[in-house]
Amino acid sequence: MSRNPFPDNDVLWDEICQMYAREGVIARCLRVQDSYGLCVTLLLLAVAVGQRGIAIHEAALPSLRALVPRWHYGVLVPLRAARRGLRDTDDEAYQQAKLLELAIERGLLDEACAVLRGRALWNAEDALPRNMDLMVDAHGEHLPDAAYAAAENLGRLLTPP
Secondary structure, three states: OOOOOOOOHHHHHHHHHHHHHOOOHHHHHHHHHHHHOOOHHHHHHHHHHHOOOOEEOHHHHHHHHHHHHHHHHHHHHHHHHHHHHHOOOOHHHHHHHHHHHHHHHHHHHHHHHHHHHOOEEOOOOOHHHHHHHHHHHOOOOOOOHHHHHHHHHHHHHHOOO
């Protein structure tokens, strides 16, 4: 396999923000997030690199498993719950919490990219489904098959025909 440069974090961030804004994607992402506790930022990152033929190597899994509890479960999930609680009571605080959540998601993306940069396979066949499975695995063991199916469906939704 030939080695290509890993995409720049800014490019990946812009791309996943564009993916998220596509019709039908927000609702699907929220279902995956709320039903299975999966980190949408990491799933969208898996799609963005997978569409480039970059597969995440299994060697990245321990580092990704360290990121998920610290960033996703430790910071994003509680912040998101607080933000949702503010939705109908304090619009200014709600908007500030939304901006903070985006900044934290960007920090998570930057740290995840640092992990993936040295642990990726270029020109990999089936990079996208492989990446989606690995990102679900990063959330821990014993997740239901439905979590993997939901992540795979999200990947298919975001992949051009």
